[in-house]
Amino acid sequence: SSELTQDPAVSVALGQTVKITCHGDSLTSYYTNWYQQKPGQAPVLVIYAKNNRPSGIPDRFSDSNSGNTASLTITGAQAEDEADYYCSSRDTSGDHLIFGGGTKLTVL
Amino acid sequence: QITLKESGPTLVKPTQTLTLTCSFSGFSLSTIGMGVGWIRQPPGKALEWVSLIYWDDDKRYRPSLKSRLTITKDTSKNQVVLTMTNMDPVDTATYYCVRGSGSYTLPFHNWGQGILVTVS
Numbered sequence: 174s175s176e177l178t179q180d181p182a183v184s185v186a187l188g189q190t191v192k193i194t195c196h197g198d199s200l201t202s203y204y205t206n207w208y209q210q211k212p213g214q215a216p217v218l219v220i221y222a223k224n225n226r227p228s229g230i231p232d233r234f235s236d237s238n239s240g241n242t243a244s245l246t247i248t249g250a251q252a253e254d255e256a257d258y259y260c261s262s263r264d265t266s267g268d269h270l271i272f273g274g275g276t277k278l279t280v281l
Numbered sequence: 282q283i284t285l286k287e288s289g290p291t292l293v294k295p296t297q298t299l300t301l302t303c304s305f306s307g308f309s310l311s312t313i314g315m316g317v318g319w320i321r322q323p324p325g326k327a328l329e330w331v332s333l334i335y336w337d338d339d340k341r342y343r344p345s346l347k348s349r350l351t352i353t354k355d356t357s358k359n360q361v362v363l364t365m366t367n368m369d370p371v372d373t374a375t376y377y378c379v380r381g382s383g384s385y386t387l388p389f390h391n392w393g394q395g396i397l398v399t400v401s
Contacts, residue, residue: 175344206388208328215377215395216320216328221388259328262386269341270318270330270387 175199175264177273184279185250193245193276195260203263205243207236210257210275219258220245247278255280283307285317285378285393292399293368299398303361303378310336310356316381317354317361320389321374331376332363333387370400 177197185191195205204223208216218227220236233248243262247254260273289301303317310317318333318341332352333341342350351364365372375395381387 204384204386206384206386208389210328215392216389217392218388218390221390222384222386225383227390261328261330261388267385269344270333272320272328272330275327 175266175269175271177260177262177271179258179260179273179276181274182277182279184281185247186281187252188249190246190248191250191278193247193258193260193278195243195245195273196241197262197271197273198241199262199265199267199271200238200241200243202265203267205236205238206261207234207245208259208261209254210259211255216259250278250280252280254278283380283391285380285391287376287378287393287396289376289396289398291397292401295369295400297368299363299365299368299372301363301365301376301378301396301398303363303393305359305361305378305380308380310334310354310359310361312336312382314382316387318379318381318387318389319352319363320377320379320392321372322377322395323371323374329374333381334361368400372398373400374398 207220210216285305315336319331378393379389380391
């Protein structure tokens with residue numbers, strides 16, 4: 174399969190924990206990268222290659238993987254975490270990169 | 282400090298060829314494992330990977346666009362150029378230049394500001 178599937182929208186109460194999921198056959202073979210995009214801005218890498226966070230990304234962001242599902246967890250969501258989140262990995266051939274359709278996170 | 286900046290036309294007519302240049306600094310595309318690529322995002326829609334070029338000149342293209350794309354690099358100038366032929370209104374999007382490294386899934390650690398290209 175050359176697709177990654179995400180829920181279009183998720184909401185979380187301020188300070189609570191939220192999990193954003195990404196489904197795809199290729200995820201049984203390849204790591205997932207996660208990007209955060211706020212309105213009018215370029216995306217920012219928040220997690221890559223099995224729970225690595227770039228410098229400056231808070232440790233409330235983490236990821237996990239089970240079979241063909243990857244999950245981005247935000248523990249203690251903050252108002253500034255409200256954004257679109259995209260997962261990315263390789264397709265099943267390994268030759269190309271693919272993105273999920275994105276999840277809009279609302280922090281209530 | 283790593284920076285990437287996209288340049289090119291912001292308006293093209295249908296059937297024309299689009300040429301986008303990514304000018305970058307703060308890293309070398311000769312470094313093993315490095316890749317520079319293009320991601321696009323149609324207005325209000327999701328990110329789409331378009332193309333990548335690696336340090337060893339390996340080139341990859343989005344399968345649905347492969348026949349229309351060419352990516353090249355000039356390591357001495359720190360530039361990557363993407364050419365897309367036969368532009369169509371559905372190609373209207375913000376095109377981002379990105380730097381990837383650090384894993385086989387090539388996480389994009391750095392993004393340009395993006396350039397909105399309108400096909401009309």
